[in-house]
Amino acid sequence: MKKLIIVTLIIMLASCATVKQTSSPAEDRSVPSATNIPAPPAGNLPTPPAGNLPSAESEDDQDNLILATLWFQKSAEMRALFYQCFRNAEIALKENLEMHCAGKPAADSSIPDDSGQAGSKKPAAVVLDIDETLLDNSPYQGWQVLQKKAFNNDDWFRWVELARAKPLPGAVEFTRYADSLGVEVFYVSNRTVGEMGPTISNMAAWGFANADSSHMLLKETVSSKVERRALIEKDYEILLLVGDNLADLSSIYEKRGPDHGFGAVDADRRLFGTRYIVLPNPMYGNWLNDLLRSAPGSTEREKLLNMLEGF
Numbered sequence: 001m002k003k004l005i006i007v008t009l010i011i012m013l014a015s016c017a018t019v020k021q022t023s024s025p026a027e028d029r030s031v032p033s034a035t036n037i038p039a040p041p042a043g044n045l046p047t048p049p050a051g052n053l054p055s056a057e058s059e060d061d062q063d064n065l066i067l068a069t070l071w072f073q074k075s076a077e078m079r080a081l082f083y084q085c086f087r088n089a090e091i092a093l094k095e096n097l098e099m100h101c102a103g104k105p106a107a108d109s110s111i112p113d114d115s116g117q118a119g120s121k122k123p124a125a126v127v128l129d130i131d132e133t134l135l136d137n138s139p140y141q142g143w144q145v146l147q148k149k150a151f152n153n154d155d156w157f158r159w160v161e162l163a164r165a166k167p168l169p170g171a172v173e174f175t176r177y178a179d180s181l182g183v184e185v186f187y188v189s190n191r192t193v194g195e196m197g198p199t200i201s202n203m204a205a206w207g208f209a210n211a212d213s214s215h216m217l218l219k220e221t222v223s224s225k226v227e228r229r230a231l232i233e234k235d236y237e238i239l240l241l242v243g244d245n246l247a248d249l250s251s252i253y254e255k256r257g258p259d260h261g262f263g264a265v266d267a268d269r270r271l272f273g274t275r276y277i278v279l280p281n282p283m284y285g286n287w288l289n290d291l292l293r294s295a296p297g298s299t300e301r302e303k304l305l306n307m308l309e310g311f
């Protein structure tokens, strides 16, 4: 009898151990662990338009940001990619400038600019986004994870006010290179006009070219950058656009549609690396907003899982 009780106990313990092992870490690693994905900055923007984004929910576990943020902060691949993109940007800008000076159309100028004008001979300009293009705000994302807080404008503004964002690899050097070529450097960002002061302080301290209010077109009311680009195009020809969100480049990408914008990108494939330079941002952006808007499902986690492709 005593022997039977011991054997039964051993079987029960083994059974418990098995259940515990199979239900632990794998599911946290392979999918967002929380039912709420944080409200990411809209259009790559720290200040999202209301109604355009998933709402912040009461349970603010931000663990879904861990891998993307770590990749941004700690992978040498990310660093290499930024150097690669900005080196490519230098080459493209120089080529486009040579064609511009020779009176030839800039690379792929058959694509209309936002002003609708063509063939004008104006001074050359380059247009750059700021967040996750030139400045690294990943400490804000890391803070979100550690504090279990979804994105909100007040916390974001506190981060901006610190003016502590570091430049991304190759970013300062690219703006100075463009400036040395005589190309006017403009920043078109959806940081709000109220964030102008600390943004200029932050960028000027790192030596970005033209870090002043006359070259910084921030968001007043509209997130779309079309009007601000058109304003620049009144007096300049934009030879190159640089951003981590496709909407930084053209209005064509603002509405992605059911194919997530793949068709528009395929159609413009020759513009990438010549007129457009895209930098990697796995942490947030229109790509994520688009998924959360369009995917079937009642929770954000369910929506994201529904979009995954398996085999």
Ligand SMILES: [Mg+2]
Residues within 6 Å of the ligand: 044, 045, 129, 130, 131, 132, 133, 243, 244, 245
């Ligand atoms: Mg950005």
